[in-house]
Each structure stands twice: as C-alpha cells, then as structure tokens.
Amino acid sequence: MADAMSLGADCIITIGAIQSNHCRATAIASKYLNLDCFLILCTSEVNVDKDPGLSGNLLIERLVGAHVELATWEEFEKIGSLALLNLVQERLVKEGRRPYIIPVGGSNSLGTWGYIEAVREIEQQLQQREFGEVSFDDIVAACGSAGTIVGLSLGSWLSTLKAKVHAFAVGGDLDNYYEYAQALLDELQANLRSCDLLHIQDEKGLGYAISTTEELAFIKEVAETTGVILDPVYSGKAAYGFSKDVKKNPAKWAGRKVLFIHTGGIFGLYDKSKQLNDTVGKWNRMEIHDLISPKDSSQFW
Known part of the structure; x- marks a missing residue:
C-alpha cells in the first residue's frame, strides 16, 4: 500500500478465491487510504453468473464498497492471474484511473x-x-x-x-x-x-x-x-x-x-x-415460568 501511494495510485486491483482473506484485507486497507478497490474473485462455473452473496469475507468486502468481479477457476488456470489483473488494469487506465496491481495472495x-x-x-x-x-x-x-x-x-x-x-x-x-x-x-x-x-x-x-x-x-x-x-x-x-x-x-x-x-x-x-450447525447447535429456551408470574412482569420495564 505504501508503494501504491508513493506511485500516485488512486485504486488497487488484486485477485483471489471467492473467500480470499487477502482480498478482504486489501479492500479494508484500501479504504483506510481512500483508494478504490477492485477485486477479481474466482469461483466455480456454476456460480460465476450468480450474486456471490454476503457470507464471510464477501460481506466485509461489499460492506466497504469494493468492486467485485467474478471469474471462474478454469479461466484463472487457462489465462493466468496476471492476465486477468491486466484486463482490469487496461480498462481502468482507459477510464483515466491510476491502478496499482497486487498479485494473488500479495505474494511477490x-x-x-x-x-x-x-x-x-x-x-x-x-x-x-x-x-x-x-x-x-x-x-x-x-x-x-x-x-x-x-x-x-x-x-x-x-x-x-x-x-x-x-x-x-x-x-x-x-x-x-x-x-x-x-x-x-x-x-x-x-x-x-x-x-x-x-x-x-x-x-x-x-x-x-x-x-x-x-x-x-x-x-x-x-x-x-x-x-x-x-x-x-x-x-x-x-x-x-x-x-x-x-x-x-x-x-x-x-x-x-x-x-x-x-x-x-x-x-x-x-x-x-451449515457444516458447523450440528456441531455448535447447543441452545435451549430459558425456563422462567416458575420464577415469575405475569402480574409481576411490569417491574422489569
């Protein structure tokens, strides 16, 4: 991010899986510095044309206003992450933006x-x-x-x-x-x-x-x-x-x-x-009927 700021960037582009921790962290860090963030998130062929939802990291990314673009894993493997990043970069440059690319996982x-x-x-x-x-x-x-x-x-x-x-x-x-x-x-x-x-x-x-x-x-x-x-x-x-x-x-x-x-x-x-539901589903209705009568309930309000 310091490198991006020193180069005068006004937006960040990065890529990762649909629940990428790196992408979520990048989206938040971008907002700290008043930079727009463009995320390429890879998902399955079945889900690429659907709203990705608001679970996990996606909720945080969309909450801070990141621009989410979906690609398939097949496209990721065939074209490569750098080519996908460059596609977004070229589009933004044509729009007069100054994008800065961070590679998948921030690994360079x-x-x-x-x-x-x-x-x-x-x-x-x-x-x-x-x-x-x-x-x-x-x-x-x-x-x-x-x-x-x-x-x-x-x-x-x-x-x-x-x-x-x-x-x-x-x-x-x-x-x-x-x-x-x-x-x-x-x-x-x-x-x-x-x-x-x-x-x-x-x-x-x-x-x-x-x-x-x-x-x-x-x-x-x-x-x-x-x-x-x-x-x-x-x-x-x-x-x-x-x-x-x-x-x-x-x-x-x-x-x-x-x-x-x-x-x-x-x-x-x-x-x-959903997978965790059976494991962590310990709950019960609190039993209070023997402790308080209806006429006494007003004292709590």
Whole structure:
C-alpha cells in the first residue's frame, strides 16, 4: 500500500478465491487510504453468473464498497492471474484511473518482506526479559501462495532464530509450491534453494477451501479448549495437519519448541455455518415460568 501511494495510485486491483482473506484485507486497507478497490474473485462455473452473496469475507468486502468481479477457476488456470489483473488494469487506465496491481495472495518480493519483518519482530520480543531463555526450533504455518512461508524462512535464516520452517500446503501440488517459493527467492536474489530452506507438507484434504468434518471438529476442539479461533482455509488445515504429524511422528517433534503462526482469516468460518450447525447447535429456551408470574412482569420495564 505504501508503494501504491508513493506511485500516485488512486485504486488497487488484486485477485483471489471467492473467500480470499487477502482480498478482504486489501479492500479494508484500501479504504483506510481512500483508494478504490477492485477485486477479481474466482469461483466455480456454476456460480460465476450468480450474486456471490454476503457470507464471510464477501460481506466485509461489499460492506466497504469494493468492486467485485467474478471469474471462474478454469479461466484463472487457462489465462493466468496476471492476465486477468491486466484486463482490469487496461480498462481502468482507459477510464483515466491510476491502478496499482497486487498479485494473488500479495505474494511477490515486496509482499514477502512483511514476514521477514515479522521474524524480526519475533526476534525482538524474545530478547525481552519476560521471555528469559525461550527460543524456537521450528516454525509452523499454512502455505497458500508461498509469500508467508518464504518470508518466514528467509527471515529465520537471516536472524538469530535459525528455526526450521514447516509449511502445510492448503491446495495444489507440492512441487508447484516449491517452485512458487523458489521464484520468490530468485526475485529477492537470495541465492538459496527453497527445498533447502523450508519443508512443505500436503494438507489440502478434499481441496482448497473445502473442509472435512474432521477438520471442522478439530477447529471446534481448539476453540473450546483455548479460545483461539482458527480459520477453515489456512491455519485450521495447517494446525490440523501439524497435530496429525505430531501424533504420527512423535520422535520427529519430541523435545522441540515450536512456534505456530496463525495467519488470520476467521471470517471464512461464516461460510461454513451449515457444516458447523450440528456441531455448535447447543441452545435451549430459558425456563422462567416458575420464577415469575405475569402480574409481576411490569417491574422489569
């Protein structure tokens, strides 16, 4: 956003899935800076010509006035995200606008610096007296478009942490994720190989943004136990995958201090309300008929 402002942009264009956390965050940040926001949201062929509704992130985006344009996943894969972004950019330029493009997930060399700085902040916090001798052997996070994990990996490698980064991929092919990560490292001129810097595991389950009953039950268990709300698309899948890996490979994690990075996105849970209904449907009518008679009710008004 600082780059967009410095270049004199008057609007922002970005792209993501129909419940993209990145797009919702971009829409809100744009409004903070009085910039118009144009979102390309990818959905299924069946839903692309329908009103996308007001669930989850969509409600927030439409509430702040973002311009939502729908495309299909088939178009995304065939044409590519950059081509779709360029189409909107060309149209806006013809209208006399000054658009600024942010790539899918905010994952480019500039966006990656956000999590390099996050590691710097973690390092500074650990130097504070109340943390004593606390350190971390491993960092665990979800992986979507690779910007987060590359930033964490590079930040850890550059810092005193030297923690190994374990990423749980929430969609797509593992080889592609290493390629995405490598492209970002090359863009940053890091002269490092992604396969040496981080470890990526598959945890997409049934697919990107598709939740299993077991995944949602895990999110519910974490919420009831700790009060921490995980999102169903990213951190929820990553925490679920990490939990399974700890149980399956206890020797791998024995004695290690692990920092789990929760990357947000809880609005996506609202899109899962129907699936969650049976799990969280504990309610009942309050029984008050034995406590108060009709003639006494006036005292409450």
